[in-house]
Amino acid sequence: MQAPIDALTSGQVALLGVPLDENSSLFRGPALAPKRIREALHSGSMNWCAESGLDLEGHAGWRDVGDLSLGHGSAAIDAIDAAVTSILARGARALALGGDHSVTYPIVRAYGRKYERLSLLHFDAHPDLYDDFEGNPFSHASPFARIMEGGSATRLVQVGIRTLNGHQKAQAERFGVEVVQMAEWVSGRRFRFDGPVYVTFDIDALDPACAPGVSHHEPGGLTMRDALGVLQSLEGEIVGADIVEYNPLRDVVDMTAAVAAKLTKELLAGMLR
Ligand code: MN
Numbered sequence: 244m245q246a247p248i249d250a251l252t253s254g255q256v257a258l259l260g261v262p263l264d265e266n267s268s269l270f271r272g273p274a275l276a277p278k279r280i281r282e283a284l285h286s287g288s289m290n291w292c293a294e295s296g297l298d299l300e301g302h303a304g305w306r307d308v309g310d311l312s313l314g315h316g317s318a319a320i321d322a323i324d325a326a327v328t329s330i331l332a333r334g335a336r337a338l339a340l341g342g343d344h345s346v347t348y349p350i351v352r353a354y355g356r357k358y359e360r361l362s363l364l365h366f367d368a369h370p371d372l373y374d375d376f377e378g379n380p381f382s383h384a385s386p387f388a389r390i391m392e393g394g395s396a397t398r399l400v401q402v403g404i405r406t407l408n409g410h411q412k413a414q415a416e417r418f419g420v421e422v423v424q425m426a427e428w429v430s431g432r433r434f435r436f437d438g439p440v441y442v443t444f445d446i447d448a449l450d451p452a453c454a455p456g457v458s459h460h461e462p463g464g465l466t467m468r469d470a471l472g473v474l475q476s477l478e479g480e481i482v483g484a485d486i487v488e489y490n491p492l493r494d495v496v497d498m499t500a501a502v503a504a505k506l507t508k509e510l511l512a513g514m515l516r
């Protein structure tokens with residue numbers, strides 16, 4: 244059941260569908276993700292308990308506010324910012340279901356106006372730090388360049404990275420990004436944040452063996468258990484999150500829909516703990 248944003252109460256988490264994939268450089272498809280993630284959540288294939296035991300079925304702490312209706316270009320970016328701003332104005336928090344990774348820029352821009360010191364925990368195969376990618380400032384290859392330029396976040400920690408090139412390495416140094424590359428990954432790694440933290444989860448951080456439904460297959464990624472371990476042990480207050488880059492058109496027997504649905508439950512539980 245869906246509720247409007249203006250029915251949210253303080254402290255609630257709003258599940259917000261953001262069906263935008265026009266800033267994806269290779270394939271379209273992630274705009275279909277919010278609907279498919281909801282279908283997986285409601286399919287009866289899994290129950291509504293997070294691994295902590297928290298039962299999210301009918302839980303008063305969250306509401307599904309449905310999908311945004313979006314135009315194109317900067318109008319779409321501004322509409323996402325406006326919707327998240329209205330969620331935050333009610334004292335609620337957003338868990339966004341993307342969409343390609345371009346949606347994180349306007350979401351975090353809205354968060355940055357509310358939180359003076361905001362940390363980002365960013366799961367991704369890619370640093371997404373391109374200053375310019377094919378002339379599109381909103382490209383899904385650039386959201387963290389836009390966010391750090393704009394000063395919306397004070398700390399950016401990237402996990403799962405395995406495509407760092409010279410330009411992106413220079414960008415990471417320019418913005419003081421803490422990049423944890425897969426080549427140096429150690430199972431059981433834990434992260435601690437002082438103050439509010441926003442979690443942005445690009446599904447391609449995971450190994451394509453467990454999450455094939457993404458636009459850019461990058462072998463050698465995190466296991467789902469690695470990712471769950473990081474989320475479940477995270478020290479810090481999760482004030483918002485997104486799950487992006489799930490591409491149903493590239494999926495295999497809905498494997499990645501199940502992954503995204505489970506991440507939705509675990510992030511909800513993390514935000515409600
Ligand atoms: Mn990304």
Ligand code: MN
Nearest residue numbers: 368369445447
């Ligand atoms: Mn990626």
